[in-house]
Amino acid sequence: MSIKNSHILILSDTNQSNFSSYLSKYIKDAKVVTTPFNQLMQVLINPTHAVWQQHYALIIFWANPKSLFPDLEKTLIGKHEMLHVKNFFLRLIDKAERVLFTGFENYPNGFYSQFENISSHNRYALNMMLTSISMESPGVVSYLPGYYSPVVKGLHAVSEDLWYLSKTAWHRTVTDRMASFVADMWKQWHGLSVKLIITDLDDTLWGGIVGDDGWEQLRLGGHDAVGESFSDTQQQLLIWKKRGILLAIASKNDEETALQAIDRHPEMKLRKADFSTWRINWEDKALNIQSIITELNIGAQHTLFMDDNPVERYRVAQAFPDMIVPNLPANKLEVPAFLRSLSCIPATGVLTNEDMHRAELYVAEQQRKNSMTAFSGIDEWIQSLNTVVSIEKLSHQNLTRAAQLLNKTNQMNLRTRRLSEDALWNWSQTPGQAFYTAHVHDKFGDAGLTGLIGVSIHDDELFVEDFVLSCRVMGRGIEETLMNFIISLMTEWQLSNVKVACLLTPKNKPCRDFFSRYLLSDSHEWVFDSKARFVVSGIQCNVIDFN
Amino acid sequence: MITKDELLQIIYKAVADFNSMQDVDEQLAQQANQVLFSRPGFTKEGLLDSMGLVNFLVTLDDWLDQQESAQSLHFDISDALENKEEALLTIDSLANYILLKNKKV
Numbered sequence: 001m002s003i004k005n006s007h008i009l010i011l012s013d014t015n016q017s018n019f020s021s022y023l024s025k026y027i028k029d030a031k032v033v034t035t036p037f038n039q040l041m042q043v044l045i046n047p048t049h050a051v052w053q054q055h056y057a058l059i060i061f062w063a064n065p066k067s068l069f070p071d072l073e074k075t076l077i078g079k080h081e082m083l084h085v086k087n088f089f090l091r092l093i094d095k096a097e098r099v100l101f102t103g104f105e106n107y108p109n110g111f112y113s114q115f116e117n118i119s120s121h122n123r124y125a126l127n128m129m130l131t132s133i134s135m136e137s138p139g140v141v142s143y144l145p146g147y148y149s150p151v152v153k154g155l156h157a158v159s160e161d162l163w164y165l166s167k168t169a170w171h172r173t174v175t176d177r178m179a180s181f182v183a184d185m186w187k188q189w190h191g192l193s194v195k196l197i198i199t200d201l202d203d204t205l206w207g208g209i210v211g212d213d214g215w216e217q218l219r220l221g222g223h224d225a226v227g228e229s230f231s232d233t234q235q236q237l238l239i240w241k242k243r244g245i246l247l248a249i250a251s252k253n254d255e256e257t258a259l260q261a262i263d264r265h266p267e268m269k270l271r272k273a274d275f276s277t278w279r280i281n282w283e284d285k286a287l288n289i290q291s292i293i294t295e296l297n298i299g300a301q302h303t304l305f306m307d308d309n310p311v312e313r314y315r316v317a318q319a320f321p322d323m324i325v326p327n328l329p330a331n332k333l334e335v336p337a338f339l340r341s342l343s344c345i346p347a348t349g350v351l352t353n354e355d356m357h358r359a360e361l362y363v364a365e366q367q368r369k370n371s372m373t374a375f376s377g378i379d380e381w382i383q384s385l386n387t388v389v390s391i392e393k394l395s396h397q398n399l400t401r402a403a404q405l406l407n408k409t410n411q412m413n414l415r416t417r418r419l420s421e422d423a424l425w426n427w428s429q430t431p432g433q434a435f436y437t438a439h440v441h442d443k444f445g446d447a448g449l450t451g452l453i454g455v456s457i458h459d460d461e462l463f464v465e466d467f468v469l470s471c472r473v474m475g476r477g478i479e480e481t482l483m484n485f486i487i488s489l490m491t492e493w494q495l496s497n498v499k500v501a502c503l504l505t506p507k508n509k510p511c512r513d514f515f516s517r518y519l520l521s522d523s524h525e526w527v528f529d530s531k532a533r534f535v536v537s538g539i540q541c542n543v544i545d546f547n
Numbered sequence: 548m549i550t551k552d553e554l555l556q557i558i559y560k561a562v563a564d565f566n567s568m569q570d571v572d573e574q575l576a577q578q579a580n581q582v583l584f585s586r587p588g589f590t591k592e593g594l595l596d597s598m599g600l601v602n603f604l605v606t607l608d609d610w611l612d613q614q615e616s617a618q619s620l621h622f623d624i625s626d627a628l629e630n631k632e633e634a635l636l637t638i639d640s641l642a643n644y645i646l647l648k649n650k651k652v
Contacts, residue, residue, distance in 0.1 A: 017598050025570055159605050161624045166601045176568050 006057035009096070010034040011043070013067035014169040022179030027186050030057060037167055040067055044088070056096040060182065061089070065104055065126055077122045086129050093140055097420045098189065100142045100182065101130050140420070142185065184344050190407065194245060194324060194345045196298045197237065198289055200307035201251040201258055205270065206230050207332065210261045211253055221267030225333060232336035234269040240345055241274055246296060246362060249278035250288045276362045285312050286319035296362060297471050304344065361472060364445035382477045383538030385442040389451070389481045392544035394428045394435040401449045402437050405468060410507035412474050412514070414467035414500065432457040438482060440473045447473050451482055455489060462490045464500045467511065479514050480534035481541050491530050501525040549616050554642045555579060557614050561607040562638070579639035584631050600628065600635060620649055
């Protein structure tokens with residue numbers, strides 16, 4: 001499903017026009033619709049209701065369960081009733097790519113007499129049931145247990161005026177924060193969340209100025225409140241690194257002195273090996289950051305910059321308007337909790353093997369690029385890499401990573417088709433259609449599952465539906481290897497030609513350029529016959545599963 | 548008793564708070580002549596629909612509660628909405644309405 005023009009449905013028993021407005025503000029790609037006030041049950045029990053004419057990118061269920069099951073207040077919910085409620089919710093999964101349940105909490109004390117709280121037993125049972133649904137459908141159903149605490153904490157949560165005048169349950173500050181929270185999840189789901197964190201050092205990763213104080217005097221860990229908070233900040237970065245987010249340093253310091261501190265300070269949780277790259281010098285920070293994101297090939301919109309200095313933050317935010325530059329609290333003791341509250345960084349979801357090892361993959365990529373300088377030409381360099389491309393049909397084992405790559409890749413992506421895991425699997429199982437994955441390995445390491453091919457047969461022609469390659473392996477002869485595989489598929493299936501039609505997006509110019517280069521044509525459509533060959537040498541291609 | 552100017556300053560703070568959650572093209576100006584509500588036949592256009600009016604008045608009510616100089620003021624949102632042609636035409640008429648109601652109280 002394309003993100004653009006997708007639809008989000010809010011299922012609620014109260015007036016959610018404020019929430020809807022905020023969601024529209026934060027998620028500009030999607031159209032947000034809500035159930036009419038007091039019509040929740042009518043919508044849910046009527047499969048022909050106009051609301052269900054549409055398949056949704058996301059359904060958000062934010063309602064009091066009592067509006068669906070009035071008995072919840074009186075009696076302890078039994079197994080039979082629980083199954084009934086569960087089936088009710090499971091039906092929503094068929095209607096959307098993703099379903100988000102906000103969890104069942106008691107409303108604040110004394111709020112709305114018509115929403116009297118359900119019993120603790122029933123609330124606990126319902127939340128357990130939501131947990132089990134989200135575990136049974138990972139990546140489809142998300143459940144926000146106890147959403148009141150993170151979203152509502154410290155806020156004036158409800159307004160009697162809003163309720164009686166407009167049947168709006170929550171204060172605007174709550175709905176605003178909730179919408180922002182959902183928008184951050186939306187970004188994660190669509191591969192738009194943070195992939196790289198660039199951090200300063202002095203008074204950001206440790207207390208003090210290493211160049212002035214020496215590494216021995218830095219405040220870090222130990223029996224010191226400030227030192228302990230810096231230690232927790234580092235711990236948080238380490239957690240994110242383990243989730244596949246790259247770390248880098250941009251610091252105005254003497255490089256040798258700063259690296260010495262990182263290597264030698266006994267309380268350092270982050271070591272040199274945890275950072276994919278660094279720029280430690282006296283240059284302009286924005287220039288250094290530009291250099292880092294170019295090296296790592298990560299867009300500014302996927303990068304978070306953290307620095308205690310508001311002047312540096314301002315400079316970077318001005319230079320990179322898309323970059324996330326949070327205003328770190330001046331009180332160092334508040335920084336770890338502040339970082340934990342940043343929902344632009346993936347906290348949940350299914351992490352693939354590639355996610356977990358992304359940092360190592362980038363280190364290998366760096367070694368690969370360094371080796372390039374030793375060769376006179378790119379062909380010689382490609383041959384030296386001893387690349388092996390293993391192609392196999394889509395299977396349940398590689399489905400999660402394949403769907404993730406399909407939905408995240410923008411540059412080398414022929415038609416930028418977006419499909420959920422289920423939709424991708426169903427598509428690949430349809431007669432006349434096939435989906436292949438490519439795993440790339442070379443002498444520097446394993447790049448993982450980094451290529452995808454989707455093809456369909458139309459009469460005598462093999463149409464390339466998807467030609468997707470991770471930017472990690474672009475420009476290393478993998479493109480040519482995959483095209484030669486597609487041509488061999490055409491021969492194997494006794495078809496007469498292969499048709500490639502590029503759907504242009506603002507980001508997939510590299511893909512069009514690749515094909516244009518071969519055919520010396522600026523067209524968006526290309527046809528190849530069985531004689532076509534894409535020139536590449538030194539790459540071993542293993543086709544594990546042809547049919 | 549709070550002066551009209553002091554009250555307008557509080558309303559402007561509420562406007563700034565309100566704007567922080569509005570789209571750029573739905574921002575209210577911090578000016579006394581900012582039209583809030585469109586009266587049928589009235590030539591100037593107001594920015595707020597009925598939900599927007601409620602949101603703005605709830606925000607203002609929060610601000611009046613927080614400001615020491617305005618804590619004694621009585622502000623009844625539902626009454627203001629019932630008398631919106633008088634009370635909610637502009638920011639200036641809103642300030643006049645609040646002061647008038649409190650004089651009567």
